[in-house]
Amino acid sequence: MSIAVIGAGAFGTALAISMARGGGDVALWARDISSLQETRQSPRLPGVNLPDSVSVTAELDEIAQADTLLLSVPMQSMSSALSQISAPLDGKSLVACCKGIDLASLTGPAEVLRQKKPLATAAILTGPSFAADIARGLPTALTLACEDDEIGQSLQLQLSTPALRLYRSTDVVGAELGGALKNVIAIACGACIGQGIGDSARAALMTRGFAEMTRLAIHLGARPETLAGLSGMGDLALTCMSEQSRNYRFGLSLGRQEPFDPGITVEGAKTAEAVTRLSQQVGLDMPICKMVYHLSTGQVSVTDAIRTLLSRPLKEE
Structure with missing residues (x-):
């Protein structure tokens, strides 16, 4: 199953690096890809190179072809980002990696995912973590929450790496x-x-x-x-x-x-x-x-x- 990360800020880039180290190819979406493609480094994560297995793209519909999409965009921007993806994302897993409450709907990221892409499965990746630690491969433990426990188990196996340990929950x-x-x-x-x-x-x-x-x-x-x-x-x-x-x-x-x-x-x-x-x-x-x-x-x-x-x-x- 393929993985894509939407959002090339510090946390999104760190997740892409971690997923790539865990094995397999990862696509990373950014608005401006010129610097990432040229230097293979994020200015927000100095000293950490993108693995060769991380591809960078500015095309949202291209990245939407992945089976699992990690959305690492600010909470207040998530609704807009999802609206820019024309594909319905039927049957895919959308994992929100932001933390907050949407000001417009007063709901969390999972409900925003459900409202925008109702045919996809919403999940949450959250917990005590700094992007720099994840990018450097330091041991980190997070919570992966998904109401569908069967899909949650699949995501847990897919997204866990030797340094990133995910604990599963159905309490989104x-x-x-x-x-x-x-x-x-x-x-x-x-x-x-x-x-x-x-x-x-x-x-x-x-x-x-x-x-x-x-x-x-x-x-x-x-x-x-x-x-x-x-x-x-x-x-x-x-x-x-x-x-x-x-x-x-x-x-x-x-x-x-x-x-x-x-x-x-x-x-x-x-x-x-x-x-x-x-x-x-x-x-x-x-x-x-x-x-x-x-x-x-x-x-x-x-x-x-x-x-x-x-x-x-x-x-x-």
């Missing part, structure tokens, strides 16, 4: 919400450290943030054990504690009152807005996510955000 909602919401909490943790209020405060934000993640996910039908796994707690721990995380670095810049490169995609900022609207719709209290939304849009300062959270009424854990 839990997997995608864990991946989406941890980015929001990472922004909060970055702002906390950037403001200089300490590791104890960060630990509190991670813990209470995890409670918010779990609260919403279970309300929407997820299983709590999914949130305790790689796609939830595992990804939360990694993203909230490393400057390799774009969301954490964005939070650091907010806490330090420093400018942040607008060309860097920060999925957690849009997710904070989407989850604030979604939580209001379903009647759930998610104060940290709401505060990150207000913080990332400049509606409150970090100092005011901290003061507001600390002044909330005392309650049982």
